[in-house]
Amino acid sequence: MLARLGGIDRRWIFLAMGLSIAVPILLKLRFPEVPGPMAKATFNAIESVPEGSRVLLSFDYDPGSAGELQPMANAIVHHCAARGHKIVFMALWPLGKQMAEGTIKDVLLEFHPTYTYGKDYVQLGYKAGNEAVVKLMATNVPQQYSTDAAGAALASLPIVADLAKLADFKLIASLSAGYPGAKEWVQYANSADPEAFKVISGSTGVQVSQLLPYYPAQMEGMLVAVKGAAEYEMLVTAKYPSSEKPALLAERLGQGRVRMGPQLVAHLLMIGLIILGNVAMVAGRARGGAR
Amino acid sequence: MLQRTVPMAILSLSGLILMLAYFSPMTTSWGETVLDWFNILAAVAFVLGAGNLLAVNLEKISSRRAGWAYAAITLIAFFLMLGFGLLKVGAVPNAEHPTVAFAGGYETAASPFGWTYEYIFSPLTATMFAMLAFYVASAAFRAFRAKNIESILLLGTAFIILLAQTAAGMFLTGWIPEESAFAFLRLDWMKVAITEHIQTAGMRAITIGIALGVVATSLRLILGIDKSYLSKS
Numbered sequence: 001m002l003a004r005l006g007g008i009d010r011r012w013i014f015l016a017m018g019l020s021i022a023v024p025i026l027l028k029l030r031f032p033e034v035p036g037p038m039a040k041a042t043f044n045a046i047e048s049v050p051e052g053s054r055v056l057l058s059f060d061y062d063p064g065s066a067g068e069l070q071p072m073a074n075a076i077v078h079h080c081a082a083r084g085h086k087i088v089f090m091a092l093w094p095l096g097k098q099m100a101e102g103t104i105k106d107v108l109l110e111f112h113p114t115y116t117y118g119k120d121y122v123q124l125g126y127k128a129g130n131e132a133v134v135k136l137m138a139t140n141v142p143q144q145y146s147t148d149a150a151g152a153a154l155a156s157l158p159i160v161a162d163l164a165k166l167a168d169f170k171l172i173a174s175l176s177a178g179y180p181g182a183k184e185w186v187q188y189a190n191s192a193d194p195e196a197f198k199v200i201s202g203s204t205g206v207q208v209s210q211l212l213p214y215y216p217a218q219m220e221g222m223l224v225a226v227k228g229a230a231e232y233e234m235l236v237t238a239k240y241p242s243s244e245k246p247a248l249l250a251e252r253l254g255q256g257r258v259r260m261g262p263q264l265v266a267h268l269l270m271i272g273l274i275i276l277g278n279v280a281m282v283a284g285r286a287r288g289g290a291r
Numbered sequence: 292m293l294q295r296t297v298p299m300a301i302l303s304l305s306g307l308i309l310m311l312a313y314f315s316p317m318t319t320s321w322g323e324t325v326l327d328w329f330n331i332l333a334a335v336a337f338v339l340g341a342g343n344l345l346a347v348n349l350e351k352i353s354s355r356r357a358g359w360a361y362a363a364i365t366l367i368a369f370f371l372m373l374g375f376g377l378l379k380v381g382a383v384p385n386a387e388h389p390t391v392a393f394a395g396g397y398e399t400a401a402s403p404f405g406w407t408y409e410y411i412f413s414p415l416t417a418t419m420f421a422m423l424a425f426y427v428a429s430a431a432f433r434a435f436r437a438k439n440i441e442s443i444l445l446l447g448t449a450f451i452i453l454l455a456q457t458a459a460g461m462f463l464t465g466w467i468p469e470e471s472a473f474a475f476l477r478l479d480w481m482k483v484a485i486t487e488h489i490q491t492a493g494m495r496a497i498t499i500g501i502a503l504g505v506v507a508t509s510l511r512l513i514l515g516i517d518k519s520y521l522s523k524s
Binding site for chain 1: 322323330337398413416417424427428429433437450453454457459461479483486498
């Protein structure tokens with residue numbers, strides 16, 4: 001019987017995976033998370049930048065990776081705004097601007113209504129060119145972005161009126177799903193002026209191996225996949241709760257933790273399937289040997 | 292001559308200027324100009340990409356090849372989004388300039404472009420990505436077999452990472468004190484050891500190898516030794 005398991009119809013596996021994801025979502029299962037060193041380093045990097053500093057957030061992903069990266073983006077934006085940082089949004093991916101717009105609407109303007117466009121935050125939008133965009137910005141931001149995403153001249157927007165190069169930022173954060181992304185920000189921005197600003201990233205699980213060599217020397221903080229988002233959310237909401245909209249903040253900055261429930265059950269199912277597959281293989285061999 | 296010498300000259304000059312700009316502040320503005328050209332070319336590449344998309348799919352439809360209906364759907368979606376975006380169909384009037392044509396915003400869900408992105412494109416993309424979980428589970432069951440030492444090592448690493456990436460890691464081994472001699476048995480400790488030492492060491496070796504390869508290839512291109520990017524004719 002065990003040997004027959006190896007030939008199980010894969011639709012049963014699909015059903016098991018579907019249930020392992022759907023049930024925790026429907027039951028709203030949440031498990032306690034303990035912030036790890038990378039989440040703490042990311043949190044501390046934003047904390048260590050003086051209040052009211054100009055920071056650059058690059059949204060280098062699209063809806064396919066939003067499940068992992070949007071919770072991080074929400075938490076980072078809330079954290080930066082709670083510290084009073086002036087936020088410059090941009091994107092190296094064509095749909096990154098839309099991702100940033102979602103965070104601006106759901107988090108920035110919802111919990112920080114005093115933030116004014118052009119004075120406290122600005123949306124530069126997407127530019128084609130991948131790492132060349134970063135390389136040009138390292139020495140000349142106005143040549144790369146002469147206007148914001150809506151077409152207003154940078155000189156007319158107080159937050160970026162005196163912006164000349166990347167060294168004018170205190171912190172750069174890349175929410176990265178691949179190429180171009182966090183790796184390019186380290187290679188072309190950090191290498192141009194290593195002491196001028198801190199670089200942090202939020203990345204998908206599959207990209208982390210490419211970024212690990214840069215942490216912590218060239219990349220001070222790194223959030224890895226949904227777990228990184230969940231840990232960071234805990235740190236941010238603990239220090240910067242919302243007195244006016246606590247329930248809404250818990251929902252908007254709790255997406256990482258919500259997604260950890262299905263992830264736990266799905267991971268356990270994967271381990272179970274691997275064990276089952278190997279048991280079937282051993283049983284099949286024993287049966288073949290007995291014959 | 293035009294087909295080979297001019298592209299080679301542009302490439303060599305651009306490469307040399309970018310190298311110089313890194314070392315000499317005097318030539319920084321030259322490097323910026325070259326990067327500006329590159330970014331313009333990258334934007335133009337989107338137009339070439341659209342042209343290629345049209346050519347491939349129209350050929351598929353005209354020859355009635357297998358899956359031609361999908362090609363038709365691709366083209367219909369392409370032209371719809373292009374029309375919505377270029378003509379700003381149903382754009383929300385600009386608050387400051389309500390009477391100016393094409394001044395309105397078209398990226399909110401109130402316009403067809405934004406609506407299509409928000410309620411069709413975005414969920415479809417997320418769905419495609421989410422389907423990976425099902426295929427990975429099936430592949431794990433069928434292919435992840437402990438057949439030799441290497442695959443056993445791979446399996447062990449996978450178990451540690453899969454458990455440590457969730458609350459199960461802390462639940463199973465979080466009770467072992469971090470300062471004790473047995474801290475190495477904690478799943479979070481093992482995960483850090485694997486990622487920061489074994490994985491990072493391997494990745495550094497690969498990265499350095501890639502970097503050396505990029506340097507060698509770039510030099511071959513700049514010096515005109517490698518001409519493979521040029522048209523064969």
